Amino acid sequence: MATTSASAPTPALTFSEPGIWALYAVISASTISSTFAGDQLNSGARSLLNLLLIVCAIACLSIAIALTRWASPGGPAWGRLARGGPVAATAKPIPGPHGIPILGSLLSLGPLAHRTLASLSQKYNALPLLALSLANTRVIVASLPSSAKEILTSSCFADRPVKQSARRLLFDRAIGFAPYGDYWRKLRRIAASHLFSPKRIAEHEVHRQAEVGCVIDAIAGHLHGSNALSGGVSSIELRPLLQQASVNNVMVSVFGKRYGFDVDEAKEGKELQAMVREGFELLGAFNLADHMPALGTFDSQCIKQRCDALVPRVYAFVSKIISEHRQARSTMMEDEVLSEKSDFVHVLLGMQAEEGLSDADIIAILWEMIFRGTDSVAILLEWVLAELVLHPEVQEKIALEITSIVGDGNVVRDADIPKLPYLQATVYETLRLHPPGPLLSWARLAIHDVEIAGHHVPAGTTAMVNMWAISHDASIWSDPLAFTPERFLDAYGAGPNFDVRGSDLRLAPFGAGRRVCPGRAMGLATVNLWLARLVQQFMFTSDPVHEVDLSEVLKLSCEMRTPLCAKVSERWS
């Protein structure tokens, strides 16, 4: 969850301000005490009585104020605004739950916030816009394509609320959490031309092939190593293999090196995996201090402490790689350094002076890429494979499509993917049913007052898009709970006739607008190719001992709660 970093404009002081009420309470209490106590009490007792009455009056008034604020639609954070000012007088309130006084809905979102928010939007008839309070944080949630589009494509929401953990882990110097402005634009430009350009993605195919080759070898090794009596069928937990391939895939592109995580000398690889895991947990954790800044000092969830312990490890790790690159550059020819084939560290070092990037900026940028690129791809692929185990007919259709287009024995290449519509439709359908970021991972923040879906939304409001609710909406998707890749194809099996990259908000798992995911083409290229290679090689079937469990756990992304375990056999044995 997120916290607001920009504050709402300060409204004029009104009669409902706590300070005015407190003053009023003090004066009233003094008057009451002198009226009733008269001269019968000595001055010490009278002072004590005064004090007690003042404390009681302040407590009563605080409770009254908290209740008044809480009574506002959307709860206490919205109530703080409703003070009879110009906004409150004209604005149509956004419907939403009150929650409980002071905390609002902070404690009631539960572990699967996207599902709770979807039910609340239905309950309050607030699909276009729902208001709620997470303690001090004013939140709106859009669960319709129209209002989602208004938010995501508005320049007003080009900023993000920065979580405490993101700030402490340096992410506010990287693309995802950098404030909207020149620095963020510069980072997007550099990444778009040197990491995510179509040319660069195409050049990276050789590494994508190598990484999926390692996964295939590992599975085959497992099959051959497991007892021959099983008939070459073995149950395998796929997550570790997919995660390792994802980390290495991004590592090669960004740092120019990969790690073998199983061998002893791969201490660095293990350290990297441990750091990424710790970072995920910290960024994905629901941190009370994000919504009640006063709690930040106590660090009751130890988030600050854990972030502060992680940062020096990240610094040491990435700084070492940067030094290795600096050393290598002294012996490289200039055209080699500038070559599109050089990794992202070389690119950033090459433009460090010209673009005014500090070493700390470079570390943050590199670290974020590893972070973002690692989880999303492995998580999505695990969901796809889980659905294929549950739907063998879909798996067979993909295998047939590959055979008819690529031929038996030929390795699927990037260039084949556009000719495999059913495979792409299967990935789209998985993105619809299991969007890795059901609330689009990172929220947006209103930079200034704005109108959304006919409602006034004040500056400083955190905006979320419930992509999960939209992609499960029965008025948009027929039979929304069914896994039907065909819905993305036309009657002749051509397609997919849909753009998931942010232009059609009925399914925009990569977000949309200025802050749309810059890694979407790279992510889709990887998932499509790896899926094709895996299905071409293996059959994945249900393991009766570890039935597929589609329940979710929402961390930074929405993962399978129980890692996928499937029986695997070679297609061509």
Ligand code: HEM
């Ligand atoms: C299946 C793969 C992926 C999914 C589903 C995904 C999803 C998302 C989503 C929903 C957002 C927020 C967009 C918004 O606010 O509108 C995002 C942002 C981002 N993603 Fe991805 N992503 C994927 C792959 C990647 C990869 C491979 C990389 C990089 C290596 C990456 C880097 C980023 C970055 C840097 C941002 C922040 C953009 C900004 O704030 O300007 N993503 N992603």
